[in-house]
Amino acid sequence: MNCREAGELLNASHDRELDLVRSVDLEAHLRECAACSADLRRREALRSVIVKQAPYYDAPLGLRKKLAGSLAPREPWFARWPALAAACLVLALAIWRVAPPPGSGAIAKEVVSAHVRSLLAEHLMDVPSSDRHTVKPWFAGKLDFAPQVEDLSAAGFTLAGGRLDYLDGRTVAALIYRRRQHTVNVFTWPAGRSDEAPRRESVEGFNLVHWVRHGMNWWAVSDLGAEELGQLPGLL
Amino acid sequence: MLPHLDSAYNLARWLAGNNQDAEDVAQEACLRALTFFDGFHGEDGRAWLLAIVRHTCYDWLRKNRNLRLLGSGEELDSVVDSAPDPEAEQLRNADQRMVRESLEALPPEYREALVLRELEGMSYKQIAQVTDVPIGTVMSRLARGRKRLLAVLGGTR
Numbered sequence: 001m002n003c004r005e006a007g008e009l010l011n012a013s014h015d016r017e018l019d020l021v022r023s024v025d026l027e028a029h030l031r032e033c034a035a036c037s038a039d040l041r042r043r044e045a046l047r048s049v050i051v052k053q054a055p056y057y058d059a060p061l062g063l064r065k066k067l068a069g070s071l072a073p074r075e076p077w078f079a080r081w082p083a084l085a086a087a088c089l090v091l092a093l094a095i096w097r098v099a100p101p102p103g104s105g106a107i108a109k110e111v112v113s114a115h116v117r118s119l120l121a122e123h124l125m126d127v128p129s130s131d132r133h134t135v136k137p138w139f140a141g142k143l144d145f146a147p148q149v150e151d152l153s154a155a156g157f158t159l160a161g162g163r164l165d166y167l168d169g170r171t172v173a174a175l176i177y178r179r180r181q182h183t184v185n186v187f188t189w190p191a192g193r194s195d196e197a198p199r200r201e202s203v204e205g206f207n208l209v210h211w212v213r214h215g216m217n218w219w220a221v222s223d224l225g226a227e228e229l230g231q232l233p234g235l236l
Numbered sequence: 237m238l239p240h241l242d243s244a245y246n247l248a249r250w251l252a253g254n255n256q257d258a259e260d261v262a263q264e265a266c267l268r269a270l271t272f273f274d275g276f277h278g279e280d281g282r283a284w285l286l287a288i289v290r291h292t293c294y295d296w297l298r299k300n301r302n303l304r305l306l307g308s309g310e311e312l313d314s315v316v317d318s319a320p321d322p323e324a325e326q327l328r329n330a331d332q333r334m335v336r337e338s339l340e341a342l343p344p345e346y347r348e349a350l351v352l353r354e355l356e357g358m359s360y361k362q363i364a365q366v367t368d369v370p371i372g373t374v375m376s377r378l379a380r381g382r383k384r385l386l387a388v389l390g391g392t393r
Contacts, residue, residue, distance in 0.1 A: 011379045015353065017360050045327040046386055050354045053335035059245035063259050067238060067266050 001029040006036045014043045107168050107219070108210070112203045114165050115185045115221040118174070124183065125161035125176055135162040139173055147173035147188050148216070152235050157184065167219075184222040186232065191217040198233040200226050209233060240282045241266065243356055244289045250351045251293045251344060257300075265292040283358070286366045290348065326390040338388040346381030349374055 006029045012018040013026050030037045118124045127138040136149040142164055151159045157177040165174040165187060172189035191212045198211040207226040211218050211233045220232045244265060249258035269288045278284055330338075339347055345367070352358045352366060363374045 011375060011382070012360075015360065015378070042327060042386055043382060046382060046389065047354060049328055049330050049335055049389065050339070050350070050385075053330060053332045054339055054351075054355060055332070055336060056242075056355050057246045057249035057255075057258065059241040059262065060255070060259060063245065063263060064238065064241055067241065067263060070267065 111219045111221050112206050126163045128161040130159050155235050182224040187219040240285045247289050261293045265289040283362045283365045330389045349377040350381045
């Protein structure tokens with residue numbers, strides 16, 4: 001190996017990027033050549049002075065903070081302001097508690113209208129039967145859901161039959177129960193929302209009770225007393 | 237990304253030349269890196285980020301300074317002749333200001349190679365990845381950069 005060849009390898013050797021075979025060759029040359037050895041020593045001196053004296057610029061704290069902020073934009077607002085989120089939640093709950101959910105009032109009116117219509121037009125039942133095994137299959141094919149049909153005679157609500165009706169922009173199942181001389185219309189259709197506890201209402205002299213269970217909307221309406229009607233959610 | 241922020245800032249600082257510009261560049265580069273993070277499939281996150289820092293820095297300098305990047309060369313070459321002829325001992329006596337100024341006076345492609353090698357401890361392969369040139373080019377840039385530094389800081393030849 002001559003000095004020109006050695007010169008080409010010095011840098012790589014100095015950077016520990018030289019393969020073993022050529023390292024051995026280079027070392028052999030360096031043992032014999034004072035000039036190349038001096039060259040290598042100067043490179044080593046240069047490295048040590050750079051490492052020792054050249055500033056390494058650490059990122060300023062301000063930049064780190066700024067980036068930490070902007071690198072986490074996916075964190076939702078409610079995680080960053082939990083107090084505000086809690087306040088919003090409380091406010092929403094308060095509004096929900098004080099005012100009935102929007103649309104509920106309108107549906108209550110529809111339910112009452114459907115009830116009155118069923119009594120006036122003498123179109124109370126499409127399938128007059130006290131047998132739930134007659135009523136339930138009758139709905140099949142007429143609805144895109146299977147309504148739960150129970151005979152509640154034991155509790156004083158006698159199943160009188162079933163009917164199709166139209167509420168809340170869709171076809172629903174109407175179950176007719178009798179209690180003494182009172183007629184009770186029970187409407188049910190898929191709710192598409194989570195369960196709601198029974199809530200009593202009174203519209204135009206009729207009592208209503210509404211609940212959501214297992215994804216089904218339930219509305220019972222009658223001129224029956226609110227207390228008696230209020231038993232239905234516990235029975236169905 | 238934040239684990240390599242010091243490396244990002246250090247490279248930006250050496251290329252941009254002052255704190256304010258380095259901060260702007262490092263910030264923009266990190267945000268770019270975040271945007272393009274989906275495009276990162278390698279295992280060397282630092283080299284990937286530093287490549288973005290470098291790009292961002294050169295874009296930035298081109299826009300804001302009419303590319304005052306190259307051209308310290310002549311100045312250096314004149315120093316070569318007037319350099320005295322001491323041994324490695326004198327090199328070791330170079331103080332912080334001398335080392336910093338001589339590095340800053342290097343053409344940026346030599347400077348970045350040396351910063352990545354000596355301050356970041358990167359391999360030729362990593363430097364090649366960051367600077368987007370073949371390994372042979374990395375080697376020759378390091379060799380030339382060192383030669384100039386040796387001359388300026390009191391080397392021989």
